[in-house]
Amino acid sequence: MKALAALGIDVGSSTCKIVGVDESGELIWHLLEQADPRAEDQVQRFLKAAEQKFGPLKAVPFVATGYGRKLVKDAAKNITEISCHAKGVYHELQKPGTLVDIGGQDSKVIVIGAGGRVVDFAMNDKCAAGTGRFLENTAGRLHVPLEALGKTALSADREETISSTCTVFAESEIISLVAHGVAVEPILKGLHRSLVSRIVAMIRSVGLVSPLMLSGGVARNEAMRKLLEEETGEKVHLPQYPQLMGAYGAALIGLKNG
Amino acid sequence: MIDLPSRKKVIREFQKKGGKIAAVLPIRYPRELFRAFGFLPVEVWGPPHADVTLGGSHLQSYTCDIVRNAVSFLLSGGLDRTDLILVPHTCDSLQGMGSVLLDFVHPKQKVLTLYHPRGVRKADFDFLTEELKRLCGELSDWTGGEPPPGAFWEAIYREETADRALARLYRDRELLGLSDREFYRIVRSREFLPAEDFIENEKKLARREKRSTSGVPILLSGIVPEPMDLFDEIETMGARVVADDLACGTRRLYKSGHSEDPFVRMAERLFSAPPDPTRGSPISERADHLKNLIRKSGAKGVLIYDVKFCEPELFDVPLLRKKLEAEGTPVNYVEFEMGKILSQQTLTRIEAFIEMIG
Numbered sequence: 001m002k003a004l005a006a007l008g009i010d011v012g013s014s015t016c017k018i019v020g021v022d023e024s025g026e027l028i029w030h031l032l033e034q035a036d037p038r039a040e041d042q043v044q045r046f047l048k049a050a051e052q053k054f055g056p057l058k059a060v061p062f063v064a065t066g067y068g069r070k071l072v073k074d075a076a077k078n079i080t081e082i083s084c085h086a087k088g089v090y091h092e093l094q095k096p097g098t099l100v101d102i103g104g105q106d107s108k109v110i111v112i113g114a115g116g117r118v119v120d121f122a123m124n125d126k127c128a129a130g131t132g133r134f135l136e137n138t139a140g141r142l143h144v145p146l147e148a149l150g151k152t153a154l155s156a157d158r159e160e161t162i163s164s165t166c167t168v169f170a171e172s173e174i175i176s177l178v179a180h181g182v183a184v185e186p187i188l189k190g191l192h193r194s195l196v197s198r199i200v201a202m203i204r205s206v207g208l209v210s211p212l213m214l215s216g217g218v219a220r221n222e223a224m225r226k227l228l229e230e231e232t233g234e235k236v237h238l239p240q241y242p243q244l245m246g247a248y249g250a251a252l253i254g255l256k257n258g
Numbered sequence: 259m260i261d262l263p264s265r266k267k268v269i270r271e272f273q274k275k276g277g278k279i280a281a282v283l284p285i286r287y288p289r290e291l292f293r294a295f296g297f298l299p300v301e302v303w304g305p306p307h308a309d310v311t312l313g314g315s316h317l318q319s320y321t322c323d324i325v326r327n328a329v330s331f332l333l334s335g336g337l338d339r340t341d342l343i344l345v346p347h348t349c350d351s352l353q354g355m356g357s358v359l360l361d362f363v364h365p366k367q368k369v370l371t372l373y374h375p376r377g378v379r380k381a382d383f384d385f386l387t388e389e390l391k392r393l394c395g396e397l398s399d400w401t402g403g404e405p406p407p408g409a410f411w412e413a414i415y416r417e418e419t420a421d422r423a424l425a426r427l428y429r430d431r432e433l434l435g436l437s438d439r440e441f442y443r444i445v446r447s448r449e450f451l452p453a454e455d456f457i458e459n460e461k462k463l464a465r466r467e468k469r470s471t472s473g474v475p476i477l478l479s480g481i482v483p484e485p486m487d488l489f490d491e492i493e494t495m496g497a498r499v500v501a502d503d504l505a506c507g508t509r510r511l512y513k514s515g516h517s518e519d520p521f522v523r524m525a526e527r528l529f530s531a532p533p534d535p536t537r538g539s540p541i542s543e544r545a546d547h548l549k550n551l552i553r554k555s556g557a558k559g560v561l562i563y564d565v566k567f568c569e570p571e572l573f574d575v576p577l578l579r580k581k582l583e584a585e586g587t588p589v590n591y592v593e594f595e596m597g598k599i600l601s602q603q604t605l606t607r608i609e610a611f612i613e614m615i616g
C-alpha cells in the first residue's frame with residue numbers, strides 16, 4: 001500500500017468526498033457519500049476511515065474545500081472549490097484550458113492557466129437552472145433514474161424546446177408536454193440542451209480557452225458531454241474521477257504546502 | 259480609536275439643540291444648503307433591517323435594495339423623527355421612489371427632489387445650478403424664511419473643510435493604524451455626523467507608522483459596502499482594501515469651489531467628484547480613473563461589489579471589466595442583496611478571487 005502524503009475533503013451541497021494522495025500526487029484513496037446535513041459528523045467518519053486505512057493522521061496535511069469547508073475544524077487550511085478544482089483537473093489532465101464544473105447546487109466555469117492557476121472564473125450559484133439540481137428535479141418528475149438520464153436523452157430522434165429558464169417553470173412546461181402526450185426522450189433532450197445553453201453563456205462570459213474540460217457529478221451524464229461538444233465545437237476532456245476533482249485539488253494543495 | 263455615535267444618537271442630540279433632520283437618499287446633494295436652513299442631512303443607504311415586504315408593495319420587483327429598503331424603512335416608521343426627505347434623482351430607481359412617495363405614499367415629512375444632469379457640459383452645469391436654486395427656493399417656502407445672514411457661507415466653508423478632512427483620511431489611510439472596517443466606519447460617518455464633528459474626529463486620528471502590508475491589496479468598487487462585516491471577511495480571507503471607487507466613499511471626494519456665487523460654488527463642488535456611472539461619466543474616464551487608483555495604491559485586483567439591480571453600475575460593468583483586464587488587472591463582479599448577513603455564495607466568489615490574484 002502506498003503511503004498517504006496528504007488528504008483533501010470536499011464538503012459539497014449534494015455529496016461529500018475525501019481523497020488521499022501519495023508523495024507524487026497520485027490519487028490513492030477516496031470515499032464519496034451523499035452529503036450529511038451534520039457535516040462535522042460526516043467529516044469525522046471520513047477521517048476515522050482514513051485512519052483505519054493509513055494509521056495516525058497527525059502529520060498528514062489536510063485541506064478542506066466545498067461550500068461546507070469552514071465546518072471542517074480539523075483542516076489546516078480551507079480553500080475555495082474554484083482553486084481546488086483548477087488544481088485537481090490541471091494535475092490530472094496536465095494542461096491549461098477551460099473547466100466546466102457542474103455540481104448539485106452550482107455550476108462554474110474556470111479558466112485554468114499554467115500550473116493549475118485560476119485565470120478567471122464565472123459562477124452560477126443563485127439559480128437552480130444550470131445546475132445538477134435542474135436535471136435531478138426532472139428525472140424525479142419523469143420517473144427516469146438519474147444514471148439513465150443522459151442515455152435516455154441521447155436516444156431521442158428529435159428534441160422538444162424547453163423555453164423556461166427557471167427550474168420551477170421548466171417543470172410545469174414539462175408536465176404540460178407530458179400531458180400533451182410527448183414522449184419522455186425528446187423532452188429530456190430539450191432539457192439537457194437548455195442546461196447546456198446556460199453553461200455555454202457562462203463559458204462565453206470568461207472566454208473559452210481550449211481544451212474544454214468537464215468535472216462534477218454531472219460529468220457522468222453522456223448527454224451533457226455530447227451536447228456541450230455540439231454547442232461549443234470543442235472536444236470535451238474528462239478526468240478519471242470527475243466528482244473528486246475538488247477534493248483531489250485540496251489534497252494536492254496540502255501536499256505542496258506540507 | 260474614535261467612539262462614533264449611532265445615527266439615532268446624532269439625530270437626538272441635533273434635535274435637542276433645536277435642529278431639524280433631513281433624511282437624504284443617495285448619492286449627491288448639497289449638504290451645505292440643508293445646514294444653512296438648520297437641517298442636519300442624515301443619509302439613508304437602504305437600512306438592512308427593514309421589513310422589505312412593506313416597500314415591495316409599492317415597487318417593481320426589479321428595484322434595487324437601496325430603494326426597496328428605504329421605502330420599507332419609511333413605512334415601518336424608521337424615519338419618523340425626520341422632518342423632510344430629499345430624493346435626488348440619481349438613477350431611475352430613485353426617480354421612481356420620488357414619484358411613489360409624492361403620488362402614493364404621502365409621508366408626513368415634506369418630500370423634495372433634486373434632478374441631476376447626466377453629463378458635465380456647460381449646459382449640465384447650468385442646469386444643476388438652477389436646480390440648486392430651485393431646491394433652495396422650496397426649502398425657503400417650506401420653512402417660511404431664509405437662512406440667517408452669513409449662515410450660507412459658513413455652511414459652505416464648513417462642508418468644504420470636512421471634505422478636505424475626508425480627503426486627508428484617504429491620503430493617510432495606511433498611517434492611521436485602522437482596520438478596513440474601522441476606516442470605513444469613519445469615512446461613512448460623513449453620512450450622518452455634522453461636518454464640525456467629522457472635522458474634529460479627523461483631527462483626533464493620530465498618524466503612525468505605515469501599516470504592515472500583509473494581505474492581498476484590492477480595490478473595492480460599487481455603491482455601498484454593506485454589511486460592514488464584508489471588511490472582516492475580506493481580512494480573514496487574507497486581503498485588504500487599499501483603495502475604493504465607492505459611491506459612499508471616494509466618489510464623493512468633493513473639492514472646494516471657487517465661485518463667489520453660493521449656487522455656482524455648490525455646483526462646482528458636486529461637479530468636482532471623480533467619474534461615476536450615475537453621473538453618466540464615459541467608460542473611458544472611469545477606466546482611466548480606476549487605473550490611476552490601481553497604480554497609486556498597488557491594488558492587485560478590482561472587486562466590483564454591487565447592489566442587485568443597480569442599473570447604472572450594471573451597465574458599466576462589462577466594458578469597464580474589459581478595459582481593466584486588457585491592462586492586466588483582474589476584475590471580479592459580485593452582486594449582493596442587502597440583508598443582515600453575507601451569503602456563503604457571495605463570500606466564496608470573493609474568496610476565490612482573492613486566491614486567484616494572491
Ligand code: SF4
Nearest residue numbers: 322324349351568569
Ligand atoms: S443602488 Fe443603484 S439603482 Fe439603487 S439607488 Fe443606488 S444608484 Fe440607484
